[in-house]
Amino acid sequence: xxxxxxxxxxxxxxxxxxxxxxxxxxxxxxxxxxxxxxxxxxxxxxxxxxxxxxxxxxxxxxxxxxxxxxxxxxxxxxxxxxxxxxxxxxxxxxxxxxxxxxxxxxxxxxxxxxxxxxxxxxxxxxxxxxxxxxxxxxxxxxxxxxxxxxxxxxxxxxxxxxxxxxxxxxxxxxxxxxxxxxxxxxxxxxxxxxxxxxxxxxxxxxxxxxxxxxxxxxxxxxxxxxxxxxxxxxxxxxxxxxxxxxxxxxxxxxxxxxxxxxxxxxxxxxxxxxxxxxxxxxx
Amino acid sequence: xxxxxxxxxxxxxxxxxxxxxxxxxxxxxxxxxxxxxxxxxxxxxxxxxxxxxxxxxxxxxxxxxxxxxxxxxxxxxxxxxxxxxxxxxxxxxxxxxxxxxxxxxxxxxxxxxxxxxxxxxxxxxxxxxxxxxxxxxxxxxxxxxxxxxxxxxxxxxxxxxxxxxxxxxxxxxxxxxxxxxxxxxxxxxxxxxxxxxxxxxxxxxxx
Numbered sequence: 001x002x003x004x005x006x007x008x009x010x011x012x013x014x015x016x017x018x019x020x021x022x023x024x025x026x027x028x029x030x031x032x033x034x035x036x037x038x039x040x041x042x043x044x045x046x047x048x049x050x051x052x053x054x055x056x057x058x059x060x061x062x063x064x065x066x067x068x069x070x071x072x073x074x075x076x077x078x079x080x081x082x083x084x085x086x087x088x089x090x091x092x093x094x095x096x097x098x099x100x101x102x103x104x105x106x107x108x109x110x111x112x113x114x115x116x117x118x119x120x121x122x123x124x125x126x127x128x129x130x131x132x133x134x135x136x137x138x139x140x141x142x143x144x145x146x147x148x149x150x151x152x153x154x155x156x157x158x159x160x161x162x163x164x165x166x167x168x169x170x171x172x173x174x175x176x177x178x179x180x181x182x183x184x185x186x187x188x189x190x191x192x193x194x195x196x197x198x199x200x201x202x203x204x205x206x207x208x209x210x211x212x213x214x215x216x217x218x219x220x221x222x223x224x225x226x227x228x229x230x231x232x233x234x235x236x237x238x239x240x241x242x243x244x245x246x247x248x249x250x251x252x253x254x255x256x257x258x259x260x261x262x263x264x265x266x267x268x269x270x271x272x273x274x275x276x277x278x279x280x281x282x283x
Numbered sequence: 284x285x286x287x288x289x290x291x292x293x294x295x296x297x298x299x300x301x302x303x304x305x306x307x308x309x310x311x312x313x314x315x316x317x318x319x320x321x322x323x324x325x326x327x328x329x330x331x332x333x334x335x336x337x338x339x340x341x342x343x344x345x346x347x348x349x350x351x352x353x354x355x356x357x358x359x360x361x362x363x364x365x366x367x368x369x370x371x372x373x374x375x376x377x378x379x380x381x382x383x384x385x386x387x388x389x390x391x392x393x394x395x396x397x398x399x400x401x402x403x404x405x406x407x408x409x410x411x412x413x414x415x416x417x418x419x420x421x422x423x424x425x426x427x428x429x430x431x432x433x434x435x436x437x438x439x440x441x442x443x444x445x446x447x448x449x450x451x452x453x454x455x456x457x458x459x460x461x462x463x464x465x466x467x468x469x470x471x472x473x474x475x476x477x478x479x480x481x482x483x484x485x486x487x488x489x490x
Contacts, residue, residue, distance in 0.1 A: 224366060254366070
């Protein structure tokens with residue numbers, strides 16, 4: 001590894017340290033390759049020449065930091081992303097929920113909200129929305145506001161409709177939104193049981209007694225230690241028997257808490273928190 | 284091609300540290316499967332380098348690509364997993380609908396950030412992040428494709444001291460990607476498919 005490369009890596013680490021100390025957002029335990037890529041992207045987009053110039057700018061210019069924050073938190077998602085996953089939720093998880101009087105779902109790292117509305121639609125179509133509460137959290141206020149508004153670009157609706165059908169949707173997807181100019185506005189009846197709030201998986205604590213946690217394509221950005229801490233947080237936030245849903249390339253298999261979860265659908269990365277494990281019982 | 288050197292290898296030699304090159308990344312798009320298969324079939328089961336295949340494909344695709352490559356390869360072929368350690372003698376295939384990146388500790392990481400060059404996985408993204416980690420130990424290969432993905436990444440590989448190989452445009456099912464790579468990256472080799480596999484074998488024995 002040559003020296004310039006090494007110095008650059010140190011400078012990137014210093015930027016993450018600066019962001020944490022100044023603004024409280026902790027990216028220090030994120031997987032480095034992707035973070036560096038995004039910092040470099042912001043560097044080429046701005047008029048700054050060096051990484052240390054960028055550090056000075058972000059410490060003294062809140063607006064610049066806000067735009068950098070949007071770069072650092074990936075916010076690309078779609079409704080019914082991985083249709084086979086949502087099909088499995090519909091066919092395997094929802095029937096379990098039907099045995100319960102009330103359902104609590106947590107979308108951790110909900111971004112601009114596409115997956116929240118997907119879940120809301122699934123619950124509604126199974127007559128369970130009225131007895132459900134969906135917690136939608138993200139660390140980024142800008143995307144959280146987007147999620148809250150429930151307004152999406154109309155041109156995306158074509159793809160979302162295809163996903164919806166592949167995920168086993170039988171209704172007319174267009175009934176769930178109103179088209180207005182270039183926007184699709186999600187139906188208010190889907191929003192009323194969603195609670196939006198700011199929550200940071202790296203620095204904030206437990207959400208109690210969830211029946212299902214969806215956190216898809218968030219953990220891929222974390223290093224192994226941070227992943228483990230978040231798995232612990234999820235374990236403590238789920239009731240025994242509650243479901244944990246990860247992205248298609250994420251797994252709990254290699255974490256310290258794998259024994260506390262069982263596979264529901266390995267390929268779709270749906271797990272279930274087992275009851276009190278035998279080894280933890282005091283006899 | 285001098286194969287004797289390779290067949291005489293003892294188990295002790297099967298350690299990547301002794302080799303100048305450590306990782307080969309093959310980027311392909313339109314017509315890619317047919318181009319990659321003969322390259323992989325030219326490599327032995329105990330190939331001392333790691334091979335990473337990045338091919339543009341539909342986001343909801345099944346494991347057809349992995350199975351097809353496994354059928355034509357003596358090396359073990361698998362889809363790359365998040366945080367997986369990159370090992371010698373294995374062909375890793377980039378999963379659909381994710382960008383693939385390499386961490387400093389030689390493990391894979393992934394990202395769902397937007398498409399780059401209309402592609403996810405994008406060859407540029409893998410090349411760039413791998414060039415940073417492996418420097419002169421990296422070999423980048425650009426094969427057939429109908430876009431420009433990979434050309435900037437191949438340039439990064441060259442700048443970091445690595446080796447660049449491009450399929451002869453005239454022999455490519457789609458010539459755009461090799462042409463773009465040649466224009467931007469000044470590759471070390473421009474070869475038809477049947478000569479790329481043997482070249483990779485030769486690179487294996489370079490210390």
